[in-house]
Amino acid sequence: MPAEKAPSQASQLVKLARDHWDVLISTDGRPYGVRRSGPQIARPFKGRGGVRAALAREFTEATGGQVPSASALSDAMTVLEGIAEDSDPIPIHLRVARHESGIVLDLGTADGRAIIVGPDGWRLADRSPVLFRRSGAMIPLPVPAPGGDGLHRLRDLVNMDDSAFRRLAAWLVAAWIPDIPHPVLTFKGEQGTGKSYTAQMIINLVDPSPAAKRSQPRDTKAWSVQAFNSWALCLDNVSTIPPWLSDTLCRAVTGDGIVDRALYSDDDVVVLTFRRVLAMTTIDAGALAGDLAERTMVLDLQPITTAGRRGEEELDAAYNAARPSVLGAILDLLSAVLAALPGVVLDNKPRLADFARVLAAVDQVNGWTTLADYVAAAESVNTDALAGDVFGSALVKYLDEQGPFTGTAAQLLDLLPPPDGYHPQWPKDATRASGRLKRIAPLLRTVGITYDDTQRTPDRTRQRLIRLVPVESTCISASAASAASETPAEQPEPADAASGHSVRAVSAQRPQTGSADATTAVADAVRTLESPAASAPVTGPEQAVHKIPDAADAADAAMHALSIRGALRCPRCGASMPPALTAAGHLMHLDCTPTEQE
Structure with a gap:
C-alpha cells in the first residue's frame, strides 16, 4: 500500500x-x-x-x-x-480607543501594555481590553509618571502666554478622547518663534512618530495613507492651502471616509475611515479657508529673544526628562474631565460643540477660562481668514460703503471690483460666486453681516436671491422707516445728489398712498429698471443697472429689491431720492403721486 x-x-x-x-x-x-x-x-x-x-x-x-x-x-x-470573512467585523483602533466609561491608550510597546483611564483615575494594564493596530509611523510612548508637576514643566518648554497654554493643555486632554471632533491646533507666529519644534513636541505627546512633522500631501490618496497610519499628524510650514486639502482637513476633523479601488482588482474597493487629531504651523492664519478656519484653534507664539533662545540639544534633553510627568499630568486632568463631563451643559454651543464641552469641563476642574478664550480667539481667526479672502474682503468693503444688498449672484459679481490681474480665488462666474458666498457665510456672520439665499425671484427664471445685510443697517433701516413715515413737511431736507451718496442695494416698496394708478405708475418705473438696457455696462453715475423683485413678498407684489449703480432717482420728477426714503422702501417722493390724468 x-x-x-x-x-x-x-x-x-x-x-x-x-x-x-x-x-x-x-x-x-x-x-x-x-x-x-x-x-x-x-x-x-x-x-x-x-x-x-x-x-x-x-x-x-x-x-x-x-x-x-x-x-x-x-x-x-x-x-x-x-x-x-465568515466573521462579523470587529472595530480595531489606532493609538486610542473608547472602552465602556473610560479610554484606553496604547503605549505602542511590543508587549501590548496600555493605559486605562476612567473617571476614578488611570492605571497601567499589561493587556489592553480592546484591539489595537500598529503602523510604521508609530513609536512607543514612555510610561507616564503619576503625580508631579508635569504641566508646569511643559509650560517652561513653550513660549506662549498663559491663556494660550491653558487652551493647549485642554486640547491635549481632548486629543485622547477619540469619539469627538478636535479643532486643528494651529501654531502661528513670526519666523524664529519655535513653531515647528513646539508642534513636534505636542504631537509626540499625543501620538509619537519618527516623522511627527509632515509636508503637505500632493493629493487625496497620499493624505489618506498618512492619516490611516497615524492618530495625530502635523503639517509644517503651511503658507497656502489648496481647496481640496482644506476640504480634506475639514472632513478629517469631523470624520472622513475615502473609497478607493482595491489593489489588483477591477471592481473591489477598500474604505479608509478616520477622524484624526491635526496640527499645523503657519505664519499667516489668513491662508485658511472659511470652513477650515472655523475648525482651528490658533495659538500665537511669542518671539524668542537672543538671550532666551536654547539649542535643540538642550530642548530635547529637557523635553525627554519632562515627558513622563507631562503625560501623567495630562492623564490626571483627563480623568477629572471624564468625571465632570456628564454634568456639563452648554447654553450656547459654538462650532465643535463636543470639544467645547471638554473645555468647559477643564474650566470646571481647574478654574480656568479656556472656553471663553477659545470662542474669543475663534472670532479673531475668522476675521483674519475673511481679510485673507480676496472675494470676501471686497464684499465686506462694498457692504461697508454701500449698505445692504439684495439681488442675484451675477449682479453682486458685477458690482464688486475684481482684483488687478488674475486671482485664483476670484469667482469666474455667478455659479462660483454663489458657492464662494456659501463658503464664507459663517465668516461674514462673525463680522456682523447676515447672509440669506432662501428666496427666489417670482418670475419664470426663479433665480436665487442673495441678501446681505450688515447688522448696523438693520438699526439704520428701522430709523429710516420711522423718518419716512413723517409728512413731507416734517422730513429733513433731501441730501444733494452731488454729495456722492450711492445706494446700490435697497428694498423698494410701492407707495401705499394715492390712487391705484399711482401703484401702476410705480410698477411701470420698476419695469423700466428691469429692461435689458438697465443691465448694460455702466459708464456714468446716473445709470441704474440691476433690479430683482423680492421673492419674500412676491405674493402681493408690494416689495422690490434694486441693485443700483449711482443714486436712485424718482421716476416722476427725476430728482435724487433721499437715502431715508430708499432705505424705507419707497421708489418715488411721497409728494410725487401721479394725478388722475396720468
Whole structure:
C-alpha cells in the first residue's frame, strides 16, 4: 500500500495559523490576525509585521529550518482571508480607543501594555481590553509618571502666554478622547518663534512618530495613507492651502471616509475611515479657508529673544526628562474631565460643540477660562481668514460703503471690483460666486453681516436671491422707516445728489398712498429698471443697472429689491431720492403721486 502523501506546505501553514491565530475582519473590511497567546495587537495579513511574515517564521521554526515557498504562503493567506470573512467585523483602533466609561491608550510597546483611564483615575494594564493596530509611523510612548508637576514643566518648554497654554493643555486632554471632533491646533507666529519644534513636541505627546512633522500631501490618496497610519499628524510650514486639502482637513476633523479601488482588482474597493487629531504651523492664519478656519484653534507664539533662545540639544534633553510627568499630568486632568463631563451643559454651543464641552469641563476642574478664550480667539481667526479672502474682503468693503444688498449672484459679481490681474480665488462666474458666498457665510456672520439665499425671484427664471445685510443697517433701516413715515413737511431736507451718496442695494416698496394708478405708475418705473438696457455696462453715475423683485413678498407684489449703480432717482420728477426714503422702501417722493390724468 503506497505511503500517504504528506500535506502540502500551504495546508501546513493554514493549520499552523488556525492553531495559534484568530483571524478577523475589521470594520473597514481589512483582514487581520491576532496571536492567541500574545498581546491585543491586530496584525494585517500583509506588510511589515503582518501575519504572512509571522507565519513564515513560525513554519520555519516548526519544520526544522524548512522555508515555505511564496506560492504556499499566498495560497494559505487566501484561505485564511476566506475564513476571516465568515466573521462579523470587529472595530480595531489606532493609538486610542473608547472602552465602556473610560479610554484606553496604547503605549505602542511590543508587549501590548496600555493605559486605562476612567473617571476614578488611570492605571497601567499589561493587556489592553480592546484591539489595537500598529503602523510604521508609530513609536512607543514612555510610561507616564503619576503625580508631579508635569504641566508646569511643559509650560517652561513653550513660549506662549498663559491663556494660550491653558487652551493647549485642554486640547491635549481632548486629543485622547477619540469619539469627538478636535479643532486643528494651529501654531502661528513670526519666523524664529519655535513653531515647528513646539508642534513636534505636542504631537509626540499625543501620538509619537519618527516623522511627527509632515509636508503637505500632493493629493487625496497620499493624505489618506498618512492619516490611516497615524492618530495625530502635523503639517509644517503651511503658507497656502489648496481647496481640496482644506476640504480634506475639514472632513478629517469631523470624520472622513475615502473609497478607493482595491489593489489588483477591477471592481473591489477598500474604505479608509478616520477622524484624526491635526496640527499645523503657519505664519499667516489668513491662508485658511472659511470652513477650515472655523475648525482651528490658533495659538500665537511669542518671539524668542537672543538671550532666551536654547539649542535643540538642550530642548530635547529637557523635553525627554519632562515627558513622563507631562503625560501623567495630562492623564490626571483627563480623568477629572471624564468625571465632570456628564454634568456639563452648554447654553450656547459654538462650532465643535463636543470639544467645547471638554473645555468647559477643564474650566470646571481647574478654574480656568479656556472656553471663553477659545470662542474669543475663534472670532479673531475668522476675521483674519475673511481679510485673507480676496472675494470676501471686497464684499465686506462694498457692504461697508454701500449698505445692504439684495439681488442675484451675477449682479453682486458685477458690482464688486475684481482684483488687478488674475486671482485664483476670484469667482469666474455667478455659479462660483454663489458657492464662494456659501463658503464664507459663517465668516461674514462673525463680522456682523447676515447672509440669506432662501428666496427666489417670482418670475419664470426663479433665480436665487442673495441678501446681505450688515447688522448696523438693520438699526439704520428701522430709523429710516420711522423718518419716512413723517409728512413731507416734517422730513429733513433731501441730501444733494452731488454729495456722492450711492445706494446700490435697497428694498423698494410701492407707495401705499394715492390712487391705484399711482401703484401702476410705480410698477411701470420698476419695469423700466428691469429692461435689458438697465443691465448694460455702466459708464456714468446716473445709470441704474440691476433690479430683482423680492421673492419674500412676491405674493402681493408690494416689495422690490434694486441693485443700483449711482443714486436712485424718482421716476416722476427725476430728482435724487433721499437715502431715508430708499432705505424705507419707497421708489418715488411721497409728494410725487401721479394725478388722475396720468
